[in-house]
Amino acid sequence: MADSVEETKRNLEEMVNVLKKYADNIEFVERVGLIVRVKKERLREVSRFVHDILDSYFRTMAAVDERPINNTFAAYYVFGKDEMGLNIIIETHTDPLDPEIPSISDLVPAADWYELEAWDLLGIKFTGRRLYRFILPDEWPEGLYPLRKDVDYNLRPVKPLARKASKQAPAGPRIPFGPYHPALHEPEYFELFVEGEKVVDVRYNGFHVHRGIEKLAESPRFTYQKVPFLAERICGICGFVHSVSYTMSVERAAKIDVPERAEYIRSIILEVERLHSHLLWIGVACHLLGYDAGFMHSWRIREKVMVLSELLTGSRKTYGINLVGGVRKDINKDKIQAIMNTLKYIKEEFSKLVEVIAHVPQIVKRATGTGILPRDDARKLSVVGPVARGSGLNRDVRKDYPYAAYPYVSFKVPVYSEGDNLARLFVRIDEVFESINILEQLLDKIPQGPIFAEKIEVPEGVIGIGNVEAPRGEAIHVTITGKGRPYRWRVRAPTYQNIPALKIMLKDAPLADAPLTIASIDPCFSCTDRLLVIDLKTGKAVKKTMEEIIKKKKVN
């Protein structure tokens, strides 16, 4: 053990020595990482060095309007060196009047979306690449950048067209219906270009439900302790992940010591959430492949987890028990017993169900060899979660960047090298059993003590990074603290990192496999969606739901 610590130290020193050549200033901040401040002209060299030679993954990028502080726009590129559990944050600043930063998306393909987002929301021009509107709606005025500090959080520049009421409205309650059907899934939109049955290209058109949560958290009506409840509402499936990520980023920035018992409770709830999410996904995958019996039984098992989370937190979803500094609800002996009973039930029932699912011919045959993501592409795009682990990358935030109570338990990280849909299915199945294993250890070891930190003081202008292994990959939040509330809060959900990989998975594959492949990254927009299929031969566009495609398996 001592050797590896020494070695890490030596490696770190070596790394700093090389980085000194490029950087103006290097600083090691405890609990956050290595902050490398560079001039924007040298950004590309440093990025290439960190990404290719140091072999670190691209984790996130936070662009910030720092004009009120130091009259610049800043960008924080967060790279992660998994083996050392070290964040390398490259900080660069640019001119306030004509913000320009050289693009690194050709060197680091994963940075593509981040640059487009920064251009849309902050107006930072990335030179050497094509920039286009990505997040904001089409009718949003040009030259108005909502994340800049001089734009009000409640500004509504576009006057929506008034809906015409029918002339003779009948009396009684009125229920608005549409523009989206309430029973359908979240509005995400893929354009698949096909030649006959083969998918040739994919275009993603998303962010229909971009709610400006990051801007809202900076607004005066929010405080540090209110944001966890907002963060929980980022995702309907893995809400607790985001609330823990946020609180962790603030706690790390402010160097708040969270009591150990609170860390254990957080980990327990996070694992319970993973159980319910994976069971949900396995059910949905069965449903997509036409095996509804498997879907029903997977959700029958999941229901027990939902009732358990209600018993532990007070709510089936959006638990609302997390705050900066600790948790609000303790667990007692009865609850521990209840978890044990539920775990026993899940273990028994799920292993029976898995045995069946793994032998259903339509599932095994449809999932084998479809939606292949090769290891090299996965590495280049820095994908996260089961998608990475299904393509042979051994990445798991719980192991690589330990947080909460995960350093105290031992568990395996399932890795499959095939990279197809079946591999991703097996990763998730294995993870369910690992989660049960982790929960048993946590319940065994949970210490006594307080569940809330004594003193909570957050200094201004420090950076903190919170990362959590969500069921669908790594969620990472970057928070720059401000007065009473975050100055900038950058959220990156796992799906953000994984969607670009779909282009590779879907290319040259039969159209009938597309819905399963899209669902196989477990996208945060629940599961399946509406697609637009364009036949390149006839140029006709056909709108279809995924289920229709699966049932017909043929596009006319």
Added chain:
Amino acid sequence: MSLKKLLKPFKLLSIAKKAGVVTVLYPYQKPLITSEFRGKIVIDASKCMGCGACANVCPPNALSITETEESVILNYFVGRCIFCGMCADVCPVGAIRVSNEFELATTNIDNLNTVLVHKLKGCVDCGKPFITSRMLENVLKKVPFAEKYINECPDCRRKRFINIVSARKR
């Protein structure tokens, strides 16, 4: 061997038979909620003193405090409530209780509002209303010394203080 494999999916029949019916005929049968479930909050009007601590901490602004000339109005709008129970945690007099009521749908929006009006007591000197009588009692209970100045409004207190200081100077 291969036959055995082929027959594996049929095991589901025995699993299904053993599991039986797991759904509940809600609303004819009782809903499956646990003892910890957090639902709508109930404000005890006989305890609330209109301090506004709950409105201050409420993440979605479901609780709001409006101050008019003569009264303080606490409004609870269930439509915005996220049922986190932070208000019950911070209430200094324990007037807020989290119930397990969740069947809140209604056709009349007024049913979603709970309004609590606190009349303000006037200042002994200038007569301007400034404090709820329950808040006054509560302050006296905690700080008995406050008896000497609690009946005056902050403005009159300030004036009196300035007068005393300037009198001393002379």
